[in-house]
Amino acid sequence: MRRVILTVVAIASVFATRAKAEDFQGHFRPRPPEMTVENGKFSGPIKDVIEEALHTAGMTISWADVPFARSLKQLQDGDPVLVPRYNRTPDREAFSLFLGPIAVQKRQIRFAVRQGDEHRIKSYADLAALSIGVKRGTAYFDQFDKDKSLHREEAVDDQNLLLPLRAGHQDAAIVVDQIPFENAAKAMGWGGYAWADWKVDIEQGNYYAIAKSGPLAPKAAAIDAALKAMAANGRVKEIYAKYGLDPEHVE
Incomplete structure (x- = not known):
């Protein structure tokens, strides 16, 4: 048994x-x-x-x-x-x-800036003079991803992407997912950001x-x-x- x-x-x-x-x-x-x-x-x-x-x-x-x-x-x-x-x-x-x-999705890459700075980014060339928040490990678009001359500051999530922008320690944040970014801003009670004039249309699988x-x-x-x-x-x-x-x- x-x-x-x-x-x-x-x-x-x-x-x-x-x-x-x-x-x-x-x-x-x-x-x-x-x-x-x-x-x-x-x-x-x-x-x-x-x-x-x-x-x-x-x-x-x-x-x-x-x-x-x-x-x-x-x-x-x-x-x-x-x-x-x-x-x-x-x-x-x-x-x-x-x-x-x-x-294959049609998406837009946007740049968040502080209100009043919407016209500061009108072309890719304008990025050279800015400090830009990026999400660690995220791919955006080929020209940006390969450009080692840009001043990037890494963040692990949307909240940490927003904090230096709100504090004035960063000029812009590059954003591929607009809704989560806006939700994070709402959660921290900050509405002092705006979307820059220039944006990039991309297609991603x-x-x-x-x-x-x-x-x-x-x-x-x-x-x-x-x-x-x-x-x-x-x-x-x-x-x-x-x-x-x-x-x-x-x-």
Whole structure:
């Protein structure tokens, strides 16, 4: 009898290990309207799309609120994490496997300044004279990302992007996600910023990523196939439509 019990426990252990091996740790961050965090709960089309793709491929995912700079570091380290809304850049190719894209999005890069300085930035050339707040690890647009002559000050999140601007220690902050920036300003009770005249229109593929050298890499092909199928057959658009959004034009 004891031998039977031990055998049953061993079999259960094997199945538990297999199930656990297919679970992903997803890194979430507030990027409304695509990714929303409220009272510790995660929602949005970015979450729904990948969960459906993983389900199709026989996998599951759990989520945690993680700053993007840390997500980037864990991908570089080969950790078993999945990062959504991940911009594809040449330097990230070395350590990232890109899943998707689920859409190519038309977006705008904006520059936040203090009120009264709206006309201070009218072209790219005007950036040379400014101190500019950037989010650590974020890719903006090619010319800006490669320009080593610019004076950048790194911040880990929108709040820390706003603080030196509010204090007058920084001239501008470059922003690719306008709504989270505005929400952070509202949360700190500061409305003394404005958007500079000049802005940059860009197109970005909306990817997920896992580490190229990590233990999840063998699952990349199955997930990528599921995501591409959802994009091709209109399922991605259906999911975004539930939130009143268009996956190619997200404000």
